[in-house]
Amino acid sequence: MKPARWPVDQPEEGRLLHVEPREGRLTDARVADLPSLLRDGDLLVVNDAATFPASLLGRTVLGERIELRLLSQEPDGTWLAVLFGAGDWRKRTEDRPTPPAMPAGTRFTVVGLPVRVVEVLPPSPRFLRVAFEEEGAGLWSALYQGGRPVQYAHTLAPLSLWHVQTGYGARPWATEAPSAGLPLTWNLLLTLRRRGVRLASLTHATGLSSTGDEALDALLPRPERSDIPAATVAQVEATRAAGGRVVAVGTTVVRALEGRAAMNGGRLVAGESVTDLLLGPGFVPRVVSGLFTGMHEPGTSHFALLQAFCSRTLLREASAHAEARGYLGHEFGDSCLLLDA
Template sequence: MRPASGPSRDHGKLMTLDSSGNMDVRSRKDVGLLFEPGDVVVANTAATLPASLQGLHVQSGQDIEIRLAGWVEAYDVTRFKAVAFGAGDYRVPTEHRLSPPTMRPGDRLRLGPLRATVQAVLDHSRLLELRFQGDRKEILAGLARHGRPIQYAYVPKPLELWDVWTHLAAEPIAFESPSAGFALSWDTLSRWQKRGIAFATLSHAAGISSTGDPDLDQRLPLDEPYEIPPRTAAAINKARLQGNRVIAIGTTVVRALEAATCSGCVVRSGLGVARNLIGASTNLCTVDAIVTGVHEHGESHYELLRAFADTSVLESMNQRAAAEDFQAHEFGDSMLIERQARAKRSQAV
């Protein structure tokens, strides 16, 4: 399936899969017409940080790229988890990138105006914990001046920061865009309001989606902090109590809501950290349907979708999507997948 080569929010296709397994293809604009009064739609308002930093590994004198990938402590900008790459940039596919120099605790990095120290090498030689010098204001200013959005080789033109912000972007806490939100427009939100469909938000620090290293990719997604406002939790719990559906806009929303669900399938408000890995064996408690991009087998996003539908069904959707010339990845077309009845699922790998 061909990847979308850049931002395009005016048009798009939508493939739908209902709870009985019926597929359809429509315009993405129709997402405003598909839900029922009393349903609640939940989206992620996280804005994306300029998390790609070119620089120098001082000890070896070699050029590197650092991609910030996670928070060590929620929203403490002095400390990040990061993935190291060798010299080069997004124009080279991640799986073909040069390896970075060997890094050890105490090594120093010069990243434009920013200075960082390797605090620890985590459970992979390219996965690091970094500490940045300076206060919050200085570090954020350095990121704004020197950082670029993380992007991949299938997008040929350099991205600007506004390219990876959805219409709902607020606090810059994500490392890649919660891109399912590109399916939403103000017209869609207005249609939902007129039809009695509730709309609620949360913030979730979406992490990186790929490193190019299969072993490191197996560790994704990393732990990701989130915050669920009281009114969002109340809207969800009310919908569940009344037998209405909860629809997540994107995998990050699914992960946050399921992490925040306690006994009795009640969603708790407040701050939390999503450490849960969702896949075929997961019994979803809160989310009934997901609006997502087009994902392929082997991606961490695809693994999460297996909690909604059997692998054979997802593969049938992708075959149909390819036949209908759907575009994949963050700027591509969309899918709406309703959770399939557990009794009908074979849990095929």
Template sequence: MTAVLFELPPSLEAHEPPAVRDQVRLLVSNGDEISHHRFTDLPALLRPGDVLVVNTSATLPASVPVVGAPLRLNFSSELPSGRWLVEVRGSDLRPRPGAAGVVALPGGHSVTLLEPYSRGRLWVASVDFPVHEFLRRHGEPIRYPYVRRAWPIEAYQTVFATHPGSAEMPSAARPFSDRVVTRLVAAGVQFAPLVLHTGVASPEAHERPYSEFYSVPPASARLVNAARAAGSRVVAVGTTAVRALESAVDPSGTVVAREGWTDLIVTPSRGVRVVDGLLTGFHEPRASHLDLLAAVASRRVLERSYAAALSSGYRWHEFGDVHLLLPSPA
């Protein structure tokens, strides 16, 4: 696993959403060049013809209280079998391994934990009710200890959110506002939407990604292929967009329309086949996402850019600042 060695001081954790979503900072790593911007500078940093690949998955209020216990159950991902991956957390928002059995939920519902899925943290569960409808009535957004108070589900949606299904927000797109999107379109930047329903993150265990549902529509596949043929850059907005897009590449290197569950893990040794750049948040030292970032850039670039982010006071996590990784101008 790629590791960028640093200590993340609590003062750099974003504890709440910014008052205006596009008023966050933007660190740009352009090969060996590092520069500091506001997110509203993004239209000037991209070129006409560049394509931004955006995830249109909407965030579910995926966390519900467990009846009769100081616990919460987080719904993570639906499996191809129709069962769900779920996580049990304590009242301190820390993971609880739990034990197989029936978990009582609000409204007289329950789920049955069948077997451990990963290190005792995620469980395969049998669910016999419509999950999305249940969560709309009883759920709240998943929240970790660094977010000190609850925020409404609207704080966890991006402007692209149209397809409900993510346990956690595809947060790299959170700084986009209507006005920034309008300026990008006016500057000749194109948008290629796709879907990847992201599951529950693992801030403590830093596990590898597991199977997630994705869909790359025909129009987006054509747009990305045309941009690459014209020599324009394909910039993914978030690691979820990278995973989905790279899952839809055929052996010839062409993006095709495709949907299903992907097990793809993007690493430096695997590399990326169609993504040139990446807009992403800042990740923790042992986060598995860093392997994907190193596949787009390099470990050396990440070490330099993260050192610059730390020394300049950039903010981490889903409500924090963002990082644009672009290929070297050469």
């Protein structure tokens, strides 16, 4: 499936493949048709994490060019990060040169910020826990002034931060955009509300999708933090009690809701937590009825996640159908709705 190379001007006109797992039916539609595919009383849950500039160019003390991509902030204020050699997004991650060795204690600079390697983590010498000398507002100011959004070689030109924000982004928790929500304009969300579809949100710290290092990519997604408001829990419970369906916008929302429920014997509880839940074949969702997401090809980690909602056979059929009809993949691509009618 060809990747979409740039954000579209009218995301509601993007293509939408409706997959009905129980009937095995595939229907071509548009994102603008989403209100007619959901019911009065359904609940659409979005991830309102804003995307922060997590791609940081810098140099070693010897002047060697490097790139540090932040993965997540730890409770003690340190960061998990992935190191890349010289270059930028124009070269595929798997083709980037090997970065210099950075043992614990090594110091370097990115976007004008001094950084210290706290720890090198398995399974790759590129996987680091680092500490910035700057903290708080000073750190975030430097990140936003000098950092760039994480992007990959299929894109046409340098992305601005606003290209990777959903219309409802709030706290800057996302290393990469929770991209399933990019097509959801405020006009579309208001139309959904008028049709009786309820809207709720949570915040989930979306991490990196690829590093180009096979051993490291096998660990993705890493444990990620979520914050589920009490109002969202109440809406989920009311929707299910009334026979409505809970539809997640993106696999991060599924991971947040199902991970939180799994920690509490199937009961959804409000608050902040970290989940290491991995979705895939054999996983039976307890909270979520359906999924609105991007187009994902067989062999990708996201494709495996979708098998919690649909059989591998039907997903492969859907992927072949989409490719034959010119659907586009990746973060700015077309959409898929996995939901029985």
